[in-house]
Amino acid sequence: MKDIAVYIDTVCRNARNACPLISSRSREAKDSALLAMATLVAEEKDLIQKENQKDLALGKKAGLTTAMLDRLTLSDIRIQTMIQSLKEVTALPDPVGRRYDERTRPNGLAVCRMRVPIGVILMIYESRPNVTVDSAALCLKSGNCVILRGGKEAINSNKILAELFQRALKKAGLPEYAIQLIETIDRFALDLLLKRDDALDLVMPRGGEELIRKVVQASTVPVIKHYKGVCHVYIHHEADFAMAKSIALNAKVQRPGVCNAMETLLIDRKVPESFIKELLDEFHRQQVTIRGCETVCFLDSKAEPATEEDWYAEYLDLILAVRVVDGLDDAVGHIAKYSSSHTESIVTKNRQVAEEFIKRVDSSSVMWNASTRFSDGGEYGLGAEIGISTDKLHARGPMGLEELTTYKWVVVGNGQVRE
Amino acid sequence: MKDIAVYIDTVCRNARNACPLISSRSREAKDSALLAMATLVAEEKDLIQKENQKDLALGKKAGLTTAMLDRLTLSDIRIQTMIQSLKEVTALPDPVGRRYDERTRPNGLAVCRMRVPIGVILMIYESRPNVTVDSAALCLKSGNCVILRGGKEAINSNKILAELFQRALKKAGLPEYAIQLIETIDRFALDLLLKRDDALDLVMPRGGEELIRKVVQASTVPVIKHYKGVCHVYIHHEADFAMAKSIALNAKVQRPGVCNAMETLLIDRKVPESFIKELLDEFHRQQVTIRGCETVCFLDSKAEPATEEDWYAEYLDLILAVRVVDGLDDAVGHIAKYSSSHTESIVTKNRQVAEEFIKRVDSSSVMWNASTRFSDGGEYGLGAEIGISTDKLHARGPMGLEELTTYKWVVVGNGQVRE
Numbered sequence: 001m002k003d004i005a006v007y008i009d010t011v012c013r014n015a016r017n018a019c020p021l022i023s024s025r026s027r028e029a030k031d032s033a034l035l036a037m038a039t040l041v042a043e044e045k046d047l048i049q050k051e052n053q054k055d056l057a058l059g060k061k062a063g064l065t066t067a068m069l070d071r072l073t074l075s076d077i078r079i080q081t082m083i084q085s086l087k088e089v090t091a092l093p094d095p096v097g098r099r100y101d102e103r104t105r106p107n108g109l110a111v112c113r114m115r116v117p118i119g120v121i122l123m124i125y126e127s128r129p130n131v132t133v134d135s136a137a138l139c140l141k142s143g144n145c146v147i148l149r150g151g152k153e154a155i156n157s158n159k160i161l162a163e164l165f166q167r168a169l170k171k172a173g174l175p176e177y178a179i180q181l182i183e184t185i186d187r188f189a190l191d192l193l194l195k196r197d198d199a200l201d202l203v204m205p206r207g208g209e210e211l212i213r214k215v216v217q218a219s220t221v222p223v224i225k226h227y228k229g230v231c232h233v234y235i236h237h238e239a240d241f242a243m244a245k246s247i248a249l250n251a252k253v254q255r256p257g258v259c260n261a262m263e264t265l266l267i268d269r270k271v272p273e274s275f276i277k278e279l280l281d282e283f284h285r286q287q288v289t290i291r292g293c294e295t296v297c298f299l300d301s302k303a304e305p306a307t308e309e310d311w312y313a314e315y316l317d318l319i320l321a322v323r324v325v326d327g328l329d330d331a332v333g334h335i336a337k338y339s340s341s342h343t344e345s346i347v348t349k350n351r352q353v354a355e356e357f358i359k360r361v362d363s364s365s366v367m368w369n370a371s372t373r374f375s376d377g378g379e380y381g382l383g384a385e386i387g388i389s390t391d392k393l394h395a396r397g398p399m400g401l402e403e404l405t406t407y408k409w410v411v412v413g414n415g416q417v418r419e
Numbered sequence: 420m421k422d423i424a425v426y427i428d429t430v431c432r433n434a435r436n437a438c439p440l441i442s443s444r445s446r447e448a449k450d451s452a453l454l455a456m457a458t459l460v461a462e463e464k465d466l467i468q469k470e471n472q473k474d475l476a477l478g479k480k481a482g483l484t485t486a487m488l489d490r491l492t493l494s495d496i497r498i499q500t501m502i503q504s505l506k507e508v509t510a511l512p513d514p515v516g517r518r519y520d521e522r523t524r525p526n527g528l529a530v531c532r533m534r535v536p537i538g539v540i541l542m543i544y545e546s547r548p549n550v551t552v553d554s555a556a557l558c559l560k561s562g563n564c565v566i567l568r569g570g571k572e573a574i575n576s577n578k579i580l581a582e583l584f585q586r587a588l589k590k591a592g593l594p595e596y597a598i599q600l601i602e603t604i605d606r607f608a609l610d611l612l613l614k615r616d617d618a619l620d621l622v623m624p625r626g627g628e629e630l631i632r633k634v635v636q637a638s639t640v641p642v643i644k645h646y647k648g649v650c651h652v653y654i655h656h657e658a659d660f661a662m663a664k665s666i667a668l669n670a671k672v673q674r675p676g677v678c679n680a681m682e683t684l685l686i687d688r689k690v691p692e693s694f695i696k697e698l699l700d701e702f703h704r705q706q707v708t709i710r711g712c713e714t715v716c717f718l719d720s721k722a723e724p725a726t727e728e729d730w731y732a733e734y735l736d737l738i739l740a741v742r743v744v745d746g747l748d749d750a751v752g753h754i755a756k757y758s759s760s761h762t763e764s765i766v767t768k769n770r771q772v773a774e775e776f777i778k779r780v781d782s783s784s785v786m787w788n789a790s791t792r793f794s795d796g797g798e799y800g801l802g803a804e805i806g807i808s809t810d811k812l813h814a815r816g817p818m819g820l821e822e823l824t825t826y827k828w829v830v831v832g833n834g835q836v837r838e
Contacts, residue, residue, distance in 0.1 A: 020755060024778045097778070103800050109789060111799050116781065118811050197635065201811045216616065220635050222642075222812050243834035250836035336439055345830075358829055359443045359516070362535065370528060370832030379837075380530050380828065381522050392537050392620045393641050394813040397828045409799065409816045410777055411764075413789030415662035417669035418798075 004184060008192040012199035014177035015120045015145045021175040023117045023143045027094040030141055033172035037137070038086040040164045045079055051160040052129070059153050071127045072153055082133050085384070089137040092383040095402045096143045099410065107416050113407040117143030119201035121404070122193055124149045124215060126207040129157035136165050136179045138386045142404035145178045147193070147200070151207075152185035159183060194219040204387055224395060226388040228314040229259030229342040231372040234331045234357070236348035237270035243369060244347040245279050250371040251345070253286050257316045259388060260343050260375040264311060264321040266331045273299060280322070288318045295324040311338040328353055332360045339363055341390045343375035343397075364390055364397035423603060427611040431618035433596035434539045434564045440594040442536045442562045446513040449560055452591035456556070457505040459583045464498055470579040471548070478572050490546050491572055501552050504803070508556040511802045514821045515562045518829065526835050532826040536562030538620035540823070541612055543568045543634060545626040548576035555584050555598045557805045561823035564597045566612070566619070570626075571604035578602060613638040623806055643814060645807040647733040648678030648761040650791040653750045653776070655767035656689035662788060663766040664698055669790040670764070672705050676735045678807060679762050679794040683730060683740040685750045692718060699741070707737045714743040730757040747772055751779045758782055760809045762794035762816075783809055783816035 022030075041048065052074040059069050074082075095115050102112040121144050123135045132148055139146035150158040162181035169176045182189055194203065197220040205215040209227045216223055233251050235244045251262035267276055280290055280300045290296065291310045292303035303322070310321045311334070325331045335344050345367035346357040354368040365375045375397065377385025382400030389395045395403040441449075460467065471493040478488050493501075514534050521531040540563050542554045551567055558565035569577040581600035588595045601608055613622065616639040624634040628646045635642050652670050654663045670681035686695055699709055699719040709715065710729045711722035722741070729740040730753070744750045754763050764786035765776040773787040784794045794816065796804025801819030808814045814822040 020751075020779065020781070023781065105798065105800060109793060109798070114777075119781070216639055222810070224812075240834065246834060246836055254837055332439075354831075358533075360439065362439070362442065362538070363827065365828040365830060367830040368832065369834055370830050371836045373837035374528060374830060374832075374835065375828070379524065379528070380830075381524060391641070392825050393643075396826060406811050407815060408782065409784040409794070411784060411786040411789050411793060411799075412773075413787065413793075415659070415665060415788055416793065417665050417790045418673055418792040 004186055004189050005192060007184065008182075008189055008196075011147060011180050011182065012120075012193070012196050015147055015180060016199050018145050018175040018177040019119055022140070022145060022178045023096075023119070025143065025174065029172055029174060030094065030143070031090045033140060033168050033174050034086050034090040034137055036171045037133070037165050037168035038083045038090075040168055041079060041083050041086070041133070041161075044160075044164060045076075048079065048157070048160055048164075049074055051156040054156040055129075055154055062153075064153065068127065068153070072129065072157070074129060074157060078130060082130050085134055086137055089141050089384055092141065092401060094141065094143075095405050108414065109416055110412040112410050114410050115402070115405045116408050118404060118406050120145045120147065120199060122147045122149065122200050122203045122221065124190070124203065124205040124207070124211070126151035126211070127153055129154040129161060131206070132158045132161045132181070133165070134384075135386060136162070138384055138401060138404060140169075140178060142401045144404055145180075147180050147182065149182040149190060149193070155183070155185060191218060194221060197221045206387055222394075224387070224389045224391055224393075224399070226259070226342070226390045228340045229261070229388075229390075230263045230312065230314050230338060230340040231260060231342050231375070232264050232266055232335050232339060232344040233262050233372060234266040234325070234335075234344070234346045235268060235271055236328070236346060236350065236353055237268040238350040238353065239271070239347040240349055241271075241275050245275075245282065247345065247347055247369070247371050248279065249282060249286065251373055252283070252288060252320050253318065254371075254373055256318050258373075259314075260372050261316070262320070262372050263313060263315055264323065264338065266323055266325045266334060268331070269295075269324050269326050276324075283320060286318070288320050291319065291321045293323040296322045314340070328356060332357065335361055335363070342388070343367065343372045345370060345372050364388070423605055423608050424611060426603065427601075427608055427615075430566060430599050430601065431539075431612070431615050434566055434599060435618050437564045437594040437596040438538055441559070441564060441597045442515075442538075444562065444593065448591055448593055449513065449562070450509045452559060452587050452593050453505050453509040453556055455590045456552070456584050456587035457502045457509075459587055460498060460502050460505070460552070460580075463579075463583060464495075467498065467576070467579055467583075468493055470575040473575040474548075474573055481572075483572065487546065487572070491548070491576070493548060493576060497549060501549050504553055505556055508560050508803055511560065511820060513560065513562075514824050527833065528835055529831040531829050533829050534821070534824045535827050537823060537825050539564045539566065539618060541566045541568065541619050541622045541640065543609070543622065543624040543626070543630070545570035545630070546572055548573040548580060550625070551577045551580045551600070552584070553803075554805060555581070557803055557820060557823060559588075559597060561820045563823055564599075566599050566601065568601040568609060568612070574602070574604060610637060613640060616640045625806055643806070643808045643810055643812075643818070645678070645761070645809045647759045648680070648807075648809075649682045649731065649733050649757060649759040650679060650761050650794070651683045651685055651754050651758060651763045652681050652791060653685040653744070653754075653763070653765045654687060654690055655747070655765060655769065655772055656687040657769040657772065658690070658766040659768055660690075660694050664694075664701065666764065666766055666788070666790050667698065668701060668705065670792055671702070671707060671739050672737065673790075673792055675737050677792075678733075679791050680735070681739070681791050682732060682734055683742065683753075683757065685742055685744045685753060687750070688714070688743050688745050695743075702739060705737070707739050710738065710740045712742040715741045733759070747775060751776065754780055754782070761807070762786065762791045764789060764791050783807070
């Protein structure tokens with residue numbers, strides 16, 4: 001325990017000390033570290049895969065499922081993708097140093113805000129080792145120091161990747177401690193980290209809801225998180241029904257296992273029964289299990305009755321909760337009660353109804369005539385995404401490089417004093 | 420204990436339910452409630468002062484200092500100021516609903532961010548009852564629900580003010596539970612509130628460092644805070660010395676008891692001794708006690724030697740720590756170690772040195788050739804200030820109406836689905 005305490009303290013100090021050495025460095029220096037990392041990953045592919053094999057062997061022994069082992073595997077293609085994302089992050093503009101919101105005060109003071117790095121970020125994640133490289137790259141590009149705490153299944157893969165990144169930092173003349181991996185899987189190490197609000201500025205946990213809740217409970221460091229995605233599509237009776245069908249199907253079946261897939265479909269009571277039946281039939285043809293309200297079960301003999309839990313459920317599967325609602329108020333009320341504040345979409349031709357929906361639905365993304373599947377940093381033009389926030393503060397929805405920065409006020413005078 | 424638990428749960432539910440009823444209401448509705456409150460405060464001045472007298476009588480019995488009793492007193496002038504600030508908040512633009520950061524994606528999706536209220540805000544504060552009205556006014560104007568938890572000394576004054584605000588809300592057709600006061604001073608009530616991350620979106624504690632640390636320790640709700648203001652002025656050797664003198668004096672003596680007053684003066688070793696002596700003499704003439712480093716004590720016989728604690732101290736008094744530093748690196752290093760990240764200012768004629776200082780100093784406000792006393796929402800043009808943040812996330816420095824909002828992504832399509 002004492003060793004771990006000393007270790008965590010050292011990691012925190014190293015990060016804090018590296019902060020000023022990275023936060024105001026030029027884009028060129030940061031990009032050159034990113035490109036050096038891309039080269040190193042290519043050069044050391046065999047070594048990376050050797051370490052990855054250790055994790056896979058241990059994983060098999062530990063009885064990990066085939067799906068879990070697959071997520072853990074650093075195949076040639078995955079390593080190629082890793083190199084590609086490093087190059088893509090290099091190509092993104094650097095948000096640090098941008099001045100905005102400029103104004104000159106009556107006394108002549110020039111006041112503006114300037115984007116600056118957040119400081120030290122703790123990333124907590126599970127399984128996939130490519131998250132190590134992707135997260136570190138985005139934190140580095142935005143001038144932050146990062147402490148990585150990956151899953152125990154990937155510890156050997158993560159170690160070699162972090163080590164290579166530290167070599168890349170050194171090559172670029174940047175402090176190697178800008179990127180650090182927690183090399184112990186002891187839970188006590190995490191507990192200690194979460195109390196270090198003197199050294200850490202932000203914690204971003206990614207993974208299961210239970211893990212994230214534990215982090216929120218234990219942490220005195222600010223947390224940005226995303227528990228789950230219970231996304232809704234609301235088909236209004238003034239919708240273009242062909243469009244509604246295409247959006248609803250896409251939102252559910254195109255990739256059901258992701259957080260921006262639709263989990264509950266709300267259909268206005270004024271929508272013609274014939275369309276509802278046609279739509280539900282199409283879902284059945286696509287192997288989707290329907291859990292419906294009373295009206296839905298009445299219209300669709302194959303539908304199972306939904307329970308209260310179904311309205312809260314994130315299935316991440318070919319299962320869909322469907323409810324017939326009495327107009328906009330009812331739809332908005334259902335969403336307010338059951339949504340996880342991730343993404344909701346309305347399909348309607350009525351602009352006024354759409355504007356009302358946009359105004360009243362309090363989720364990180366609100367859409368009109370589009371599939372919830374577009375709720376994504378890449379799709380919004382953020383370039384790359386470090387995570388999704390369903391919190392209210394600092395960042396909501398997809399988080400890119402800009403969301404990894406904060407601002408400071410810059411005030412320039414010529415000797416002004418206060419009366 | 421059980422009664423308090425039921426009470427706090429009711430307050431939380433009321434706030435949550437009021438949220439959608441206030442968040443998307445028009446500026447007109449919110450302004451009409453603010454003006455109704457201004458009228459009620461004027462009409463019920465006698466009643467307010469009667470309740471305030473109760474607090475003052477209890478305070479005297481409890482042995483409050485004259486200064487504390489003064490802060491507690493709602494004199495005619497203070498009530499007039501309260502009415503005036505209500506009118507000023509009414510006149511401020513409403514940040515809610517503003518769309519920005521608009522872009523059209525290659526697939527035709529129109530994506531933007533829209534300012535929206537944060538939700539439910541818990542304000543924790545001590546003594547002065549006018550904070551009750553000021554905070555509630557700013558939260559209401561920005562479409563938030565607020566739960567007020569004031570100091571026990573002001574409980575009767577706070578009760579009548581909150582009651583009047585609820586009457587004003589009703590008059591304007593807004594939900595009265597948009598503004599609620601915690602009517603018990605039991606510490607258990609606060610503990611319960613701080614665990615309600617299901618109902619509260621933000622906690623803003625104002626007051627002593629110890630209170631704020633307790634809130635951070637206990638809260639699972641995000642906290643924005645400001646422990647203290649240890650502000651620095653750094654006089655570079657290429658400064659206009661007349662300007663440097665005027666800024667340093669203003670930063671210390673114009674109002675020493677506030678968080679943006681200077682606490683430590685850093686003077687470059689290359690600054691002429693004659694000027695350092697002249698400046699320190701002027702501080703002595705203005706009754707300022709100097710606690711200096713070795714060099715300062717050598718130059719100024721009246722200076723007391725500074726201890727390590729002095730560099731961390733927020734005196735809020737006519738005491739100043741003074742240190743001679745070896746150039747920009749040393750100044751920036753001192754600030755990085757001892758500053759509370761509130762406000763730091765450099766005085767220099769050298770633009771390159773100033774830009775370097777601005778880039779490298781990681782505080783919520785960084786100034787060049789201006790007094791730290793300008794670090795203030797009003798001075799920056801924010802209109803009104805609900806507090807100061809020395810945190811990194813969401814808001815830094817003075818927080819006005821815009822900082823009481825967050826954003827959501829709005830996506831408008833014409834039937835796009837994801838490939």
